[in-house]
Amino acid sequence: MKIGITELAARAGVSEATVSRVINRRSGVAAKTREAVERAMNELGYERSTRGQIVAVITPWLSNPFFSEASELIEAALAPHGLKGVLCPALPGGIQEREFVTSLADHGVAAVVFLSASNTVEGADPETFNVLAARRIPFVGVNGGFEGHDAPVYSTDDFQSAELAVDHLWALGHRAIGIASGPVGNQPADRRVKGFRAALARRGATDTERWIVRQHYTIEGGQSAALSLLKQGVTAIVAASDFMALGVIRGARREGLSVPADLSVVGHDGSMIMEFADPPLTTVRQPVDRLAKEVARGVVALVSGREVPTGELLFNPEMVVRGSTAAPRA
Incomplete structure (x- = not known):
């Protein structure tokens, strides 16, 4: 039997419109109501569709080749799963970053990737992360974690x-x-x-x-x-x-x-x-290629309602020797 909105609404004791808002992670649903719908989804084995959903990648300095390459690789790794990466350039911890996240949360974003954004800044305003956590929107970090939140983090050692x-x-x-x-x-x-x-x-x-x-x-x-x-x-x-x-x-x-x-x-x-x-x-x-693949793997799992190990996953870097180093003068 295919589980749909009608069955979820009946199990949770709410309207189909409310179920739709929860499925699409929209605002305007009380926390207890949202929990009831989420519980019904788990009990009935309902999985959110990932097709056509947006994943926001918050990152600074796209002029820096590393960030542009990482963003591109994350987008490419998400695409086969029906997820669309949207780049949001913003200074780490600034008001623009918070406005990006709040606006996207209101429009039902599937997940957020903090690519060396406010997750790297000590003492950053937690409001950005709290908005996502309150709306049950999964988020992950690259090269920095989230104080007070057990979100997956993928970092170079x-x-x-x-x-x-x-x-x-x-x-x-x-x-x-x-x-x-x-x-x-x-x-x-x-x-x-x-x-x-x-x-x-x-x-x-x-x-x-x-x-x-x-x-x-x-x-x-x-x-x-x-x-x-x-x-x-x-x-x-x-x-x-x-x-x-x-x-x-x-x-x-x-x-x-x-x-x-x-x-x-x-x-x-x-x-x-x-x-x-x-x-x-x-x-x-x-190791930007491996970082991007693991970020995408974690996001897809979270969006699909599967558990993902929390804590920080460390990736080993590689020394690339070229022409800017030599023995010191005698």
Whole structure:
């Protein structure tokens, strides 16, 4: 027997219109009523159709190749399941992000993916997540979690990223290694700094605080960080993103230095376009293809009413050695 709206309405003791609103995750339904309908769906074995539903991907900086590539791969992985990804560019934790989510929730969005959005910001306004949780709209995070909510999170292992970068530079003979990381309170940046400190400590380095500079994830931020670190006498810099790494290279050249002869530079993200930088950028590549597939797998399961393991799933990055690193001058 095929279970439809009529059977669900009878079991829950509500109107068919109310059942329709719950199925499509629309607002205007009391919490107890919504719970009754959801319970009836579980008891009768009803599964929401996923065809034609929208999944919002909230992400910053689409000009950054990593975010545009990740968004595209997530969309492509969702498409075979009848889900349509919609990109919503917004600064992490800003009012625009909350307005996107509230508006989409009102229109019955199937799920939301926070791709390095407010889920990466320490102390972000929880209202955005609370709106989704209250309406039973599933959401997942990439490279950052949600305080107070047991939502699935898919992240690159930032500690391993730092270890790979330091290990590569240390093996080349560098001992004065600095890091140009993202702002304080950004979860991936904070974790990468901790991993950087730990990687140096394992190799016997001390007084590592002076090798750490926090800046914005931009070319300008990387340039500023480079100037500060060069004053400390570093021979190599680990950047928190490929864009920051390009800024580091620009900063070094403005000081009359050559990369990699005078300064080695390691990026992070692994955008394919960085192979064509001058010099080609050595970088720690995030496994964006595997991240995107697991995000899509989790979203499809959640939208279909299946359980998905909560907590953070960590993915190992990969070291890609190109022309921006070399042994230090004698």
